[in-house]
Amino acid sequence: MTAFEANFDGLVGPTHHYGGHSFGNVASTGNAGQPANPRAAALQGLAKMKALADLGYRQGVLPPHERPAVEVLRSLGFTGSDAAVVAAAARQSPQLLAGVSSASAMWVANAATVSPSADTADGRVHFSAANLQNKFHRAIEHEQTGRTLKAIFGDESHFVHHPALAMHPAFGDEGAANHTRLAKRYDTAGVELFVYGQQHWGGNIAPQRYPARQTLEASQAIARRHGLASERTVFAQQNPAVIDAGVFHNDVIAVGNLDVLFCHETAFAERESVYAELDAKLGELRLIEVPTRAISVDDAVRSYLFNSQLLDAGNGRMRLVVPEECRQQPAVWAYLQSLLGQDGAIAEVLAYDLKQSMRNGGGPACLRLRVALTDAEAAVVHPGVWLTDALYAALTDWVSRHYRDRLSEADLADPHLLPEVRTALDELSRTLGLGALYPFQRSGGKSR
Template identity: 60%
Template structure:
């Protein structure tokens, strides 16, 4: 690929819009923030506006920014599949009385964390020169297992042109092929248009393996990561499979992106990120065409408790045209002295490409266990691929204004767990989502629109 062609390739961060039913139900086992905030009152409007403001500020700073819609919630169809009968109002009332945990699950707004939406291989690395997509099955928890079908429709609607985009089926929704998407996948390279090496991080092996976490479940399997790589046609020379440290999972690191973040040639990671740290780095060095730049944060600088509480490693690492990088961190990083000291005195002052730190307030998401990196799905695209996107999904000032007004029209500013049974909330959500698909010009993607 020519130098000009390489320069016409960019990373687009597609952020998930926080949905109208954003609430704190404490559904995610192993996610310390989610479990500790379960039962609190949420503010869906504030959450959506915080996410949009993050997108807008990064767009204004020159980074390409896209938008993905939330899922249809509550998922009353899922409740009907589980035996609840009657009108919408009757189904919600029965679920609230007989199985409130199921009602909370079908109201989850967890699709905002689009890092879990799927795994993407850029056209530069694909055998057929197309961008490849596999939605994650998210089978490890019921509330997320409900997402893949709509996720697949959304991705196919936006990345529709078969000349440029290829879509693969969701992996079998069984524990053996438990797949949590790009939260456990990092592409490392020189420039975005140069060949990349794909680092897949897994928590356990279904067919073999020894070390397993003892306290919390390991959500990603080696077998799932290998299957996605096969779907995308990635070769052994293009892939590295590394096991996440079981002790990190037991400390609340439910996805690898809570303990490591990479972009370009840089891998920023905690000492406890990988079970075989040196072996992982050695294999990356051997397979990358550009020298790897590892930035290791030792345990004595940032404890596991501070890493999980601050989500330092669930930050966005963004490439700048001058070769430097910007780290977008949640405001919680300022609240932990050791973390902020590490950012200022170790990362910014160190011999590495990170030259700037941007602090963003995404507290509504953070209380459910999702930082800046959870909120975005990275898709590397050429100019031609960007031009082939369907819909109005790349953020502009006009789209930001329209989405902000849409949130202010439709979202509540207070939602307690008991409010989830309110049939009016369901009607409000459907009305908002129907309007959103028209605003984004992506067609009918929700179950209620396909009947």
């Protein structure tokens, strides 16, 4: 049986704006209030997807969520027609309207944790939707995330879907952004590395400035429900000091694929023991540890060097997909060039312009959910989401017709925005063949 890693990227939504909703994410808060360009954001993401598909990688698309989330506003006491609900929220609580209008679901590394069939007790691929309970604008995502994943990975003989964990700080779960699967091959049992920010019950070290969004208790619960063997799981605490430096998820300071782990030397609280356990359970880890003397944590955060995609290039080597911002940090770019001068794990570095996403705090790794699939499993994935030349052309045309090229927080009160979004998403779900994916479609598309 053969297997491969597929990347399913989140398509940036029409309400992409810089609301600064994510305390602890330096780029998000630093660019708050500036106008965004949703059209450019979506086209930049699509261009990266197409480039990787052209290199031969299996690339899928995950559709955006409906925003503004009118039903969330209704649950908070706003009444009347959909237009009246949005208008009242804009008058009474513009910050709330901005939160329920966030396009943050585009960062699908936070959508779920995925364990491939080679690792699980029942031999099926397991998905656990992330509760993202630390941030209001993200805590409202998991129900639609679950519907979307079930629509795409619907065959119950191959796929299992778990709901989000309890909405409590003890079970703060941020999905695959704090999870890395390492293996010798995609079709053999691997080692799943769960990285947590703090232990809710009994922990004694935690960041002081910014929140630790992932808990040990959440990571342990995911491993249990996915049926992972203890001898093939590793739980590692993220260094609290780097969380306080703006490393809000592990994927801002480390990335791994197959038997390669690329990380900063400050990534983990107990790095030597983490490396030793991974090496023992994996059977020889290939480690690329970046020292502080080469790249500071601040430069790593500014460039999002580690929020990159590490892709199998064949012959035991990797391609590293980084944001264009890495070129703009001399120390970072010099280090990457030095890696290429060695006969090591990194064969090629590819830089892409994702400025719109980066300014909101998400790089290449944030935009994709990795799913290792066997050929049989891939055959029953909903076919309409695989990126082909035809689908890329259709999606770029769709974005160009439906997305605005400028959006500020004030524009979220525009009564035309919600109908624009629904018209766009209705067409998108037909293009992808996903049927009535959104609640507004199941209600006949009528405003209340």
